[in-house]
Every structure is written in C-alpha cells, then in structure tokens.
Amino acid sequence: MEKTIERLALYRRLLKNQSGKGNTHIFSHQLAGISGYSAAIVRRDLMNIGYYGTPRHGYEIKALIDCLNVFFNKPEVKSLILVGAGNLGRALIAYFIKDKTEYNLIAAFDSDPLKVNLKYNGCPCYSLEKIPELIAASQASVGIITVPAENAQSVADLLVENKIKGILNFAPVSLTVPESVYVENVDLALMLEKVLYFSVHHREGEKKNGMT
Amino acid sequence: MEKTIERLALYRRLLKNQSGKGNTHIFSHQLAGISGYSAAIVRRDLMNIGYYGTPRHGYEIKALIDCLNVFFNKPEVKSLILVGAGNLGRALIAYFIKDKTEYNLIAAFDSDPLKVNLKYNGCPCYSLEKIPELIAASQASVGIITVPAENAQSVADLLVENKIKGILNFAPVSLTVPESVYVENVDLALMLEKVLYFSVHHREGEKKNGMT
DNA sequence: ATTACTTTGTTAAATATATAACAATGTTTG
DNA sequence: CAAACATTGTTATATATTTAACAAAGTAAT
Numbered sequence: 001m002e003k004t005i006e007r008l009a010l011y012r013r014l015l016k017n018q019s020g021k022g023n024t025h026i027f028s029h030q031l032a033g034i035s036g037y038s039a040a041i042v043r044r045d046l047m048n049i050g051y052y053g054t055p056r057h058g059y060e061i062k063a064l065i066d067c068l069n070v071f072f073n074k075p076e077v078k079s080l081i082l083v084g085a086g087n088l089g090r091a092l093i094a095y096f097i098k099d100k101t102e103y104n105l106i107a108a109f110d111s112d113p114l115k116v117n118l119k120y121n122g123c124p125c126y127s128l129e130k131i132p133e134l135i136a137a138s139q140a141s142v143g144i145i146t147v148p149a150e151n152a153q154s155v156a157d158l159l160v161e162n163k164i165k166g167i168l169n170f171a172p173v174s175l176t177v178p179e180s181v182y183v184e185n186v187d188l189a190l191m192l193e194k195v196l197y198f199s200v201h202h203r204e205g206e207k208k209n210g211m212t
Numbered sequence: 213m214e215k216t217i218e219r220l221a222l223y224r225r226l227l228k229n230q231s232g233k234g235n236t237h238i239f240s241h242q243l244a245g246i247s248g249y250s251a252a253i254v255r256r257d258l259m260n261i262g263y264y265g266t267p268r269h270g271y272e273i274k275a276l277i278d279c280l281n282v283f284f285n286k287p288e289v290k291s292l293i294l295v296g297a298g299n300l301g302r303a304l305i306a307y308f309i310k311d312k313t314e315y316n317l318i319a320a321f322d323s324d325p326l327k328v329n330l331k332y333n334g335c336p337c338y339s340l341e342k343i344p345e346l347i348a349a350s351q352a353s354v355g356i357i358t359v360p361a362e363n364a365q366s367v368a369d370l371l372v373e374n375k376i377k378g379i380l381n382f383a384p385v386s387l388t389v390p391e392s393v394y395v396e397n398v399d400l401a402l403m404l405e406k407v408l409y410f411s412v413h414h415r416e417g418e419k420k421n422g423m424t
Numbered sequence: 425a426t427t428a429c430t431t432t433g434t435t436a437a438a439t440a441t442a443t444a445a446c447a448a449t450g451t452t453t454g
Numbered sequence: 455c456a457a458a459c460a461t462t463g464t465t466a467t468a469t470a471t472t473t474a475a476c477a478a479a480g481t482a483a484t
Contacts, residue, residue, distance in 0.1 A: 001470085001471095002470090002471095003470085003471065003472090004471090005406060005409055005410075006402060006406055009402050009405040009406065009409070010399070010402055013384070013401075013402075027430095027431070027432095028431075028432075029431090034386065035386060036386035037472095038472080038473070039431095040472080040473060040474070040475095041471090041472065041473080043431090043432070043433065043434090044433090044434085044472085046433095047432095047433060047434075052432085052433080053431085053432065053433090054431085054432075054479085054480065054481090055430065055431045055432045055433095055478085055479050055480045055481075056429090056430065056431065056432090056479090056480055056481045056482080057431090057480090057481090058431070058432080059432095072405070072408075072409060073409075073412060078408050078411075080404075080408075087302065087303040087306040087307065088303040088304075088306075088307060090299065090303070091299040091300040091302070091303035091304075092300075092303075092400070094299040094300075095299070095300060095400055095401075096400075096401075096404065099401065102405065102408070103404065103405075103408060141408075141411050141412075142404075142407055142408055142411050144404075164411075165411040165412070165414070166407040166408065166410060166411025166414070167407070168403060168404055168407045172225070174246065174247060174248030180414070181414075182407060182410040182411055182414040184403055184406060184407045184410075186398070186400075186403060187222070188304070188307055188308075188398075189225075189307075189308075189311065190218060190221050190222055190225075191380060191396055191398060192292075192308065192315065192354075192356075192380055193221040193284070193314065193315075194217060194218055194221065194396060195354055195378040195379065195380045195394060195396045196284075196290050196292075196314070196315060196353075196354055196378065197217055197221070197284060197285075198217075198378060198394040198396075199290075199353050199354050199376075199377040199378025199394055200285060200353075200377070202377070202378070202392070202393075202394040213440085213441095214440090214441095215440085215441065215442090216441090239460095239461070239462095240461075240462075241461090249442095250442080250443075250444095251461095252442080252443060252444070252445095253441090253442065253443080255461090255462070255463065255464090256442085256463090256464085258463095259462095259463060259464075264462085264463080265461085265462065265463090266449085266450065266451090266461085266462075267448085267449050267450050267451075267460065267461045267462045267463095268449090268450060268451045268452080268459090268460065268461065268462090269450090269451085269461090270461070270462080271462095
C-alpha cells in the first residue's frame with residue numbers, strides 16, 4: 001500500500017498537468033509512460049482507490065483528479081512547520097512555500113538568534129521556544145526537520161510533545177518516536193552513496209526507472 | 213538487494229561513528245537499535261556481503277568497516293558534478309562538499325550567467341557548455357540534477373552523452389535514459405505528500421521506523 | 425447487427441523483502 | 455571439563471510488491 005500511495009500522489013500531479021494542457025482522457029499506458037511505471041501497476045493502483053474508467057476511453061482526467069483529491073482529503077489544507085533554517089532548510093522553505101494548494105508552510109524555527117525574526121521567502125522564522133504556541137495556533141500536524149544530526153532527536157521530541165503526527169526528517173539519524181507518529185527519513189548522503197554504487201554495479205534489465 | 217545496499221551504506225556510517233567513540237565490537241541487535249532496523253535483518257545483510265562475526269563478541273567494527281569499504285569500492289573516490297545552482301542546488305553543494313572521503317564534488321553548473329564563475333562553498337560554478345570538458349577531465353561518473361522540471365530531461369541527455377552512469381534527480385519529472393544509466397529520483401513534494409497522508413492514516417503496528 | 429478491436433478490471437503467478445525460528449558455535453562459569 | 459548461555463548464520467515462513475495474463479465490456483467499423 002505504501003508504494004501505491006506514493007504513486008497516487010504522483011499521478012495526481014501528472015493528471016493536473018495533463019488537464020492544464022487541455023486533455024480530458026488518458027489511458028493507463030499513457031499515465032504509465034509519463035510516470036515511469038507500468039500500465040498494469042497504474043490500473044491496479046486506480047483499482048485500489050475505486051476509480052473506474054471505460055475500455056475505449058480510458059480514464060476521465062477531471063473525475064480521476066477529484067477522486068484522488070478525496071482520497072488525499074483534499075479540501076482540507078494541512079499546516080506544516082520547518083525546524084532548522086540552515087542551507088537545506090531555507091532551500092526547502094523556498095521549495096515548499098510555492099504550492100499552497102495541498103499544504104501551507106506557516107513558520108520556520110531556528111536556534112540561531114541571527115535568524116530569528118527574519119523572513120525567508122515570506123516565511124517567518126521564530127526561535128524554538130515559540131514552537132508550542134505556533135503549532136497550537138495553526139493546528140499544524142506535520143513538521144520538517146532540517147537541523148544537524150545531534151539536535152534532531154530533541155527537536156523530534158519537542159514536535160511530538162506538541163501533537164505533530166508526521167515528520168519529514170532530513171537529519172541523518174534514526175528518530176525514536178511513538179508508534180502513532182509517522183516518520184519519513186530522507187538521507188541525502190545515503191541516496192548519493194546508493195547512486196554511486198549503482199553507477200558501477202547497475203546492469204541492464206533492472207526495473208528501476210522502468211517504462212516497461 | 214536494493215534495500216540491502218541502502219542499509220549497508222547506513223551501517224558503514226554508523227560503524228564509523230561507533231569506531232570514533234572507541235568501540236571495537238558490536239552486536240547485531242545494537243546495530244539494529246541505532247539503525248532503526250531489526251537484528252534479523254542486520255544479520256542477513258551482513259551475511260550477504262560475506263562478513264562473519266563470532267557468537268559471543270558479535271562483529272568487529274574495524275574489520276566490518278573494511279569489508280563494507282571493499283564492497284563499496286572504497287579506495288576509489290568517485291567524482292561527481294551538480295547541475296542547477298538554485299536554492300536547492302546550492303544547499304546540496306554545501307551538504308556534499310563536506311564529506312570528501314567517499315566522493316568528490318568537483319563542479320556545479322548553471323545556465324544563469326550571474327552564477328557562472330562564482331564559487332559556492334569552494335565549489336566552482338560553470339556554464340552548461342563546460343560540462344563535456346569537465347566531465348572528461350575529472351572522469352566524473354555521477355551527476356546531481358537540481359534544475360527546474362522543464363530543463364531536467366535535456367540536462368539528463370547531456371550528462372548521458374558525456375558518459376555519466378548515475379543520476380540523482382531532484383527535478384519532479386520521470387527522466388528517460390538508457391538502461392545502463394541508473395537514476396534515483398528524489399521528489400520532495402511527493403515525500404511531503406506522503407507524510408501528510410500518513411500523518412492522518414497511519415495506525416499503530418506499522419513497520420516503518422521499526423526498532424522492532 | 426455482427427465482427428473485430430482496444431482497453432479495462434481482476435485474478436493468478438512471480439519476485440522481492442521482511443520476520444521468525446533455531447541449530448551451530450564459541451564463551452564463560454562453576 | 456561439562457553445563458549453561460548468548461549470539462551468530464541460515465533456513466523456512468510470511469508479507470509486500472510487481473508482473474503477466476486474460477476474460478469482460480464498450481466502441482468502431484463494416
């Protein structure tokens with residue numbers, strides 16, 4: 001199911017693109033082509049969320065987007081915060097502040113007094129003490145952690161105390177959190193190592209970057 | 213095997229840490245604890261690379277690191293380049309320029325003339341035309357793509373033409389490359405969407421962030 | 425209308441990955 | 455030196471994920 005969720009979010013973005021181009025219908029193999037997965041997996045994914053197309057016309061793009069929006073709880077725009085306004089943190093602020101339709105980055109936090117009270121791309125930066133107050137006020141449920149590894153666990157603890165339910169963690173440590181909190185780790189150095197490894201050992205006939 | 217590779221790279225980093233702390237041996241359940249995986253999986257992973265511990269002392273850290281270094285082709289330091297010196301690109305330059313023991317970020321490239329000939333954290337930035345020359349000179353085999361989505365495919369084509377064998381792609385598009393080239397996609401917006409989804413739908417008893 | 429065709433939804437098989445179990449092994453203890 | 459113990463290496467089982475296959479259904483052509 002987890003992989004399916006990832007792909008569904010991708011499909012939604014791609015379908016919005018297609019809709020923007022004026023297309024009204026799409027076949028499973030077309031969605032497969034632009035997403036990089038196989039047609040079989042596209043059909044199976046859509047089956048999972050209960051959306052049905054028609055044999056000759058495929059899927060109706062607008063209806064499918066609506067269906068995906070429902071699946072992803074659309075009308076609700078979730079608030080999120082970011083902790084750690086270093087190089088990566090500020091880059092992510094710039095990245096996530098743009099698209100406001102699915103989520104709303106309401107604040108950044110940093111322990112450096114020189115950064116506090118500044119705004120990055122319009123996003124205000126506060127000191128860490130303000131976290132409880134701002135989470136409470138905004139009902140933020142997700143936090144992004146971009147602090148150094150040694151501070152990540154204490155920041156995670158702070159977020160969990162304040163009812164954060166999901167964490168996107170860029171610090172290269174394994175966070176310990178209650179089972180009810182979902183953590184997604186993004187370890188950039190490890191990803192690069194993986195590419196370095198497979199740049200040497202990768203052989204033809206792998207499925208990665210499929211395209212069937 | 214892919215998942216195993218990811219974990220092995222993580223183990224190596226954690227073991228170096230432990231070694232730095234003066235520890236000489238480690239048990240599978242300890243490595244499991246700090247990595248966030250289960251002891252069974254740690255043992256299975258190490259079995260896969262043919263390193264053997266002893267029942268009562270566990271694994272000898274230094275020897276295991278050596279073994280992992282061999283597995284990851286250690287003495288060889290691979291060169292890499294980055295294309296797209298925007299917010300994210302510059303943050304990644306700062307991130308990757310630090311650790312020079314496994315890889316060596318030799319240059320960044322950007323189409324913006326205002327960025328060309330600048331240095332970011334000591335990393336020189338060139339125009340895209342210089343790519344062939346610099347790849348040839350450095351024997352770089354891996355490229356990081358942090359350009360906007362609309363330019364990503366053409367940059368990927370350029371890298372492939374110049375014998376790049378692995379790509380770490382941050383642009384939110386599915387790249388089309390020859391099968392011999394390995395692509396790892398990092399789609400930050402999708403990762404955030406995934407966290408948003410599971411922050412609501414995550415239930416106890418999932419395996420993610422295991423800790424067994 | 426009937427036939428041929430395309431694409432779907434769904435089931436079945438294949439592959440990949442993780443968990444659990446346990447005999448083998450070496451260590452320590454008495 | 456034998457018994458108890460902890461931890462390994464490995465195999466067997468379970469789960470997750472992908473691929474492949476194909477009947478059912480709708481469409482277009484004749």
